[in-house]
Amino acid sequence: MKEIIRIEGGHNLTGHVKISGSKNATVALIPAAILADEPVTIVGVPNISDVKSLKILLEELGVNVLIKGENGNHLIIDPSNMENKPMNSDTVTKLRASYYFMGVLLAKYKRVEIKMPGGCYLGPRPIDLHLKGFETLGAKVNYEGGSYIIEADELVGDKIFLDVSSVGATINIMCAAVFAKGKTTIENAAKEPEIIDIATLLNKMGAQIRGMGTNVITITGVDTLHGCFHEIIPDRIEAATYLTLAATAGNDITIENVIPQHLEGLISKLDDIGVNMEVNVDSILVKGRNEVLKPVDIKTAPYPGFATDMQQPLTTLLTQCDGQSVVTETIYTERFKHCHELNKMGADIDVRTPSSFINGPTKLSGTSVTATDLRCGASLIIAGLIASGTTEIDEIYHIERGYENIVGKLKSLGAKIEKVTIDSDN
Numbered sequence: 001m002k003e004i005i006r007i008e009g010g011h012n013l014t015g016h017v018k019i020s021g022s023k024n025a026t027v028a029l030i031p032a033a034i035l036a037d038e039p040v041t042i043v044g045v046p047n048i049s050d051v052k053s054l055k056i057l058l059e060e061l062g063v064n065v066l067i068k069g070e071n072g073n074h075l076i077i078d079p080s081n082m083e084n085k086p087m088n089s090d091t092v093t094k095l096r097a098s099y100y101f102m103g104v105l106l107a108k109y110k111r112v113e114i115k116m117p118g119g120c121y122l123g124p125r126p127i128d129l130h131l132k133g134f135e136t137l138g139a140k141v142n143y144e145g146g147s148y149i150i151e152a153d154e155l156v157g158d159k160i161f162l163d164v165s166s167v168g169a170t171i172n173i174m175c176a177a178v179f180a181k182g183k184t185t186i187e188n189a190a191k192e193p194e195i196i197d198i199a200t201l202l203n204k205m206g207a208q209i210r211g212m213g214t215n216v217i218t219i220t221g222v223d224t225l226h227g228c229f230h231e232i233i234p235d236r237i238e239a240a241t242y243l244t245l246a247a248t249a250g251n252d253i254t255i256e257n258v259i260p261q262h263l264e265g266l267i268s269k270l271d272d273i274g275v276n277m278e279v280n281v282d283s284i285l286v287k288g289r290n291e292v293l294k295p296v297d298i299k300t301a302p303y304p305g306f307a308t309d310m311q312q313p314l315t316t317l318l319t320q321c322d323g324q325s326v327v328t329e330t331i332y333t334e335r336f337k338h339c340h341e342l343n344k345m346g347a348d349i350d351v352r353t354p355s356s357f358i359n360g361p362t363k364l365s366g367t368s369v370t371a372t373d374l375r376c377g378a379s380l381i382i383a384g385l386i387a388s389g390t391t392e393i394d395e396i397y398h399i400e401r402g403y404e405n406i407v408g409k410l411k412s413l414g415a416k417i418e419k420v421t422i423d424s425d426n
């Protein structure tokens, strides 16, 4: 037996949709919380499978995790009885963000033993910059029997230049350095909004981090961290997905709980395409679609550039534009599996790495497709909503890693979409 998402395309979508807390912030905030000696309360936690995996990992370390709130969106993380154990369970490989336990456990216990993290396969995803950062702080890194062993006698602040402004390395080094002696400086740090959110939580816990949101972050080591309360920022990638979905398949959809400033790269492209929007303080109304949508060229880049995570859902909209659009991927040059799936539905996309050439407009028809990764899944859902007939999407566990209640949210807009269990031989 397996679960799939089945969509009957062509229905009118209208109404309101509320964006959940940011996945990429949450998956770092949860490990960061165990740096405290006391309970940390985090609200706005999305109910997604990455969070379920993190809860299992915390419990394996003896951390008490209490889930509260109507949709389980409040977490109280109590690390008072935690122990540093090897993190060798298969759960580690179910998500990317398990790598944050490297920085956190190294900071707290000066030793960590952990398997290689998982996450979406988007081409090679090395973690050399994380490890180089730990080494600069005084740690030794070994890879033995499928696990990293990272240990230090003491951690001492230093200057770390990141060759590539990596989100994961910036956050991991920030966590590793919170108790290090003296001052750590991260140069060419990533500037994504999620990094500001993690630094804000750590500062509420008593850390001394400055410069987050710029490309130079300094961390002055402190002795202990205490409990606090933190509300997560809205998910800009989920917001981007619903904005694109509304522009492709909707008719007056308001996307609520957004920070429009985090979405500027996308909003400017939607403007160029000819999507009618009303951008408010914390919501965006996407009005009915223009008759003719203009093609655009997109190049992904670190924040505040056009986010790589947004290019896959946007590609579905580009299949409806009148002419050729080009998406050039500079972060993960192999992130184009969704194009092959969209072509099965009738799209005309030519992938020549590191770009995809999307010729539109094309009529899409429902068929069986595979969510090869999280945002591929999002692009296929948008396609299914405008396709003629029925679309069946397989391997939906990728989608469930990052979208809270996507089926329920789309149903409330009028979509004919359901999650069904079928015989796996089908």
Ligand SMILES: CC(=O)N[C@H]1[C@@H](OP(=O)(O)OP(=O)(O)OC[C@H]2O[C@@H](n3ccc(=O)[nH]c3=O)[C@H](O)[C@@H]2O)O[C@H](CO)[C@@H](O)[C@@H]1O
Residues within 6 Å of the ligand: 024, 025, 027, 096, 097, 124, 125, 126, 127, 128, 129, 130, 131, 164, 165, 166, 167, 168, 169, 190, 308, 309, 330, 331, 332
């Ligand atoms: C859990 C999480 O937050 N995931 C996000 C995070 O992934 P993640 O943190 O893994 O991505 P990075 O920002 O680290 O990757 C950016 C680029 O740096 C390269 N690199 C990274 C680390 C390293 O040690 N060496 C190296 O060469 C990567 O191959 C990639 O080309 O940022 C990506 C880029 O915005 C997003 O697509 C992911 O959704």
Ligand SMILES: C=C(OP(=O)(O)O)C(=O)O
Residues within 6 Å of the ligand: 095, 096, 097, 118, 119, 120, 122, 237, 309, 374, 375, 402
């Ligand atoms: C690539 C993504 O996630 P992860 O880094 O968790 O695999 C994503 O959110 O699009």
